[in-house]
Amino acid sequence: MKEIVVTENLTKIYNKKVLAVDHVNLRIYKGEIFGFLGPNGAGKTTTIKMLVTLLQPTEGTAFVNGFNILTEPHEVRKNIGIVFQEPALDLQLTGKENLDFHARIYGLKRDERKKRINEVLELVNLKDKADILVKNYSGGMKRRLEIARGLMHYPNVLFLDEPTLGLDPQSRRAIWDYIKEINKRENVTVFLTTHYMDEAEYLCDRVAIIDHGKILVLNSPAALKNSLGNDLITLSCNSTEKLYNALKSEHWVKNLKIHGEELFLGVKSGEKRLVQIINLASELNVKVNFVNLRKPTLEDVFLHYTGRKIRDEKRDFRREITIRRMRR
Amino acid sequence: MRFLELQAIYIMWLRQLKGFVRARSRLIANIIQPFFFLAFLGIGFSTAKFATIPINYSYLDFLAPGMIVMSVLFSSMFAGVSVLWDKQFGFLQEVLVAPVSRLSIVIGRTLGGSTTALIQGFVVLFASLVLGVKISLSGVFLAVIFLVLLSFFAVGFGLAVASKMEDIHGFQLIMNLVIFPLFFLSSAFFPIEGLPSQFKMLVYLDPLTYGVDGVRGSLVGMNYFFLQLDLLVCLVLAVAVLLVGAYFFKKSEV
Numbered sequence: 001m002k003e004i005v006v007t008e009n010l011t012k013i014y015n016k017k018v019l020a021v022d023h024v025n026l027r028i029y030k031g032e033i034f035g036f037l038g039p040n041g042a043g044k045t046t047t048i049k050m051l052v053t054l055l056q057p058t059e060g061t062a063f064v065n066g067f068n069i070l071t072e073p074h075e076v077r078k079n080i081g082i083v084f085q086e087p088a089l090d091l092q093l094t095g096k097e098n099l100d101f102h103a104r105i106y107g108l109k110r111d112e113r114k115k116r117i118n119e120v121l122e123l124v125n126l127k128d129k130a131d132i133l134v135k136n137y138s139g140g141m142k143r144r145l146e147i148a149r150g151l152m153h154y155p156n157v158l159f160l161d162e163p164t165l166g167l168d169p170q171s172r173r174a175i176w177d178y179i180k181e182i183n184k185r186e187n188v189t190v191f192l193t194t195h196y197m198d199e200a201e202y203l204c205d206r207v208a209i210i211d212h213g214k215i216l217v218l219n220s221p222a223a224l225k226n227s228l229g230n231d232l233i234t235l236s237c238n239s240t241e242k243l244y245n246a247l248k249s250e251h252w253v254k255n256l257k258i259h260g261e262e263l264f265l266g267v268k269s270g271e272k273r274l275v276q277i278i279n280l281a282s283e284l285n286v287k288v289n290f291v292n293l294r295k296p297t298l299e300d301v302f303l304h305y306t307g308r309k310i311r312d313e314k315r316d317f318r319r320e321i322t323i324r325r326m327r328r
Numbered sequence: 329m330r331f332l333e334l335q336a337i338y339i340m341w342l343r344q345l346k347g348f349v350r351a352r353s354r355l356i357a358n359i360i361q362p363f364f365f366l367a368f369l370g371i372g373f374s375t376a377k378f379a380t381i382p383i384n385y386s387y388l389d390f391l392a393p394g395m396i397v398m399s400v401l402f403s404s405m406f407a408g409v410s411v412l413w414d415k416q417f418g419f420l421q422e423v424l425v426a427p428v429s430r431l432s433i434v435i436g437r438t439l440g441g442s443t444t445a446l447i448q449g450f451v452v453l454f455a456s457l458v459l460g461v462k463i464s465l466s467g468v469f470l471a472v473i474f475l476v477l478l479s480f481f482a483v484g485f486g487l488a489v490a491s492k493m494e495d496i497h498g499f500q501l502i503m504n505l506v507i508f509p510l511f512f513l514s515s516a517f518f519p520i521e522g523l524p525s526q527f528k529m530l531v532y533l534d535p536l537t538y539g540v541d542g543v544r545g546s547l548v549g550m551n552y553f554f555l556q557l558d559l560l561v562c563l564v565l566a567v568a569v570l571l572v573g574a575y576f577f578k579k580s581e582v
């Protein structure tokens with residue numbers, strides 16, 4: 001497989017003190033949908049901004065379609081499309097005019113411009129809204145328009161920074177389908193960031209979990225989940241430490257961890273081991289409050305590697321600010 | 329390559345014009361406001377006597393060129409500073425990530441800003457004619473040259489300020505502390521002759537004085553300096569400030 005984005009120790013330190021991206025080494029292959037999964041402030045946007053040449057790395061570099069972001073930014077720009085985390089449309093223009101602006105600034109010739117505008121509008125189902133001012137678009141429509149715009153100039157890589165941030169479930173679903181469709185039909189590599197587990201799981205061929213600017217683990221969603229064990233047992237009891245120490249030495253226990261009050265462990269065949277654990281607990285005089293047996297989810301994977309859950313509250317608050325700002 | 333840059337300049341220019349026309353309320357305010365200014369100040373001061381205004385001219389004749397300059401200056405500056413809106417609404421990123429040189433973007437924006445500013449300048453010029461200001465139409469061409477230079481200066485200034493600022497409040501501060509004083513000093517409202525000498529020095533140091541004087545000279549006469557000097561100062565000022573603005577804009581990160 002051919003690499004299309006490669007980063008080498010890519011690092012960004014803001015104002016000499018905030019380490020936002022920490023020596024990231026990545027290889028993204030042509031044609032895949034690659035996802036950056038991480039909580040607020042993980043460094044997702046910062047990484048993308050460096051890759052699209054809007055930010056200078058503090059250290060390291062990256063190559064997009066073979067072009068160095070430091071020395072050949074102009075070539076890099078020709079090869080990429082991007083949908084920013086925050087909306088980046090001109091609200092005073094219509095949907096079509098926004099696309100036309102983009103097409104011209106990327107140097108598309110007249111006939112091609114016309115043809116391509118129609119094509120991408122069709123792709124995201126916005127043809128009948130093309131002549132409406134963007135300020136009258138809904139959030140989902142704006143996002144779709146931005147995706148269409150990112151595709152205008154036939155980029156090799158499309159960067160999507162939190163493509164469904166704050167959208168309602170229906171619009172999110174629709175956008176997911178557009179992204180899949182685009183990836184297939186236009187043969188474009190997609191690099192997206194998200195802090196939604198379901199999004200990463202549904203869309204991405206491979207996912208990197210990033211936290212505090214570092215990549216903690218990278219693999220396909222299925223492999224990530226499997227790495228925790230075939231089944232995941234979570235358990236709460238009155239003496240977590242005691243049970244933990246007892247289970248530590250069992251060879252069939254994988255990835256034993258304590259998060260908060262709860263004990264997490266991966267096992268091969270859950271039903272059988274569950275009984276074994278309960279028995280062990282009663283032998284130790286540990287009182288079990290509840291147990292849960294399930295297939296590991298990406299959320300579990302995230303918890304396992306970062307020691308905490310991805311939270312959403314802060315995000316939603318931030319989004320409100322954005323929206324208020326847009327309304328002004 | 330060449331084609332791409334020209335396209336970018338054109339579309340930046342076109343966008344600015346569309347924005348100008350579509351912001352209805354601002355457009356109307358921009359057109360009506362100078363009428364009020366001219367009419368009320370002209371009438372209000374009509375009985376005041378400035379010894380240095382020739383007998384066959386009224387205060388309105390003296391004031392009108394200054395009002396034209398004001399309208400061009402402020403709307404150009406606004407065009408430069410509107411980068412801040414693009415920044416706030418995220419659109420700036422879309423522009424900066426495109427494979428065109430930032431110089432083309434600056435040029436497009438400057439031309440767009442100047443065009444809209446000149447349109448407004450002409451509205452005030454027309455208003456002046458309606459109110460009976462003795463404008464010599466043969467001087468309009470020279471006046472336009474002055475106005476273009478002034479507008480380049482103001483767009484560049486706006487760009488520089490916008491590149492260094494996070495939000496619009498900083499701009500308001502600069503407007504109040506720098507631009508208004510400079511404009512009030514610029515002899516737009518009163519003749520330079522007969523001012524106390526220290527104050528005169530200040531007026532001489534104010535670069536806008538030469539712009540106002542140049543436009544007044546071209547349109548109604550009564551210029552205090554040689555027009556060549558006015559032109560030279562405006563030219564130097566426009567080029568220098570525009571370069572600074574372009575430089576700051578180029579270096580700004582999003």
Ligand SMILES: Nc1ncnc2c1ncn2[C@@H]1O[C@H](COP(=O)(O)OP(=O)(O)OP(=O)(O)O)[C@@H](O)[C@H]1O
Binds near residue numbers: 020043085
């Ligand atoms: N312009 C800036 N100046 C200083 N610090 C910054 C700047 N932009 C981001 N940071 C900091 O860098 C870190 C990474 O931010 P970044 O925006 O890349 O995170 P993210 O993963 O995109 O988060 P989110 O999910 O909130 O978008 C954060 O700690 C943030 O506060």
Ligand SMILES: [Mg+2]
Binds near residue numbers: 044045046085161
């Ligand atoms: Mg982000």
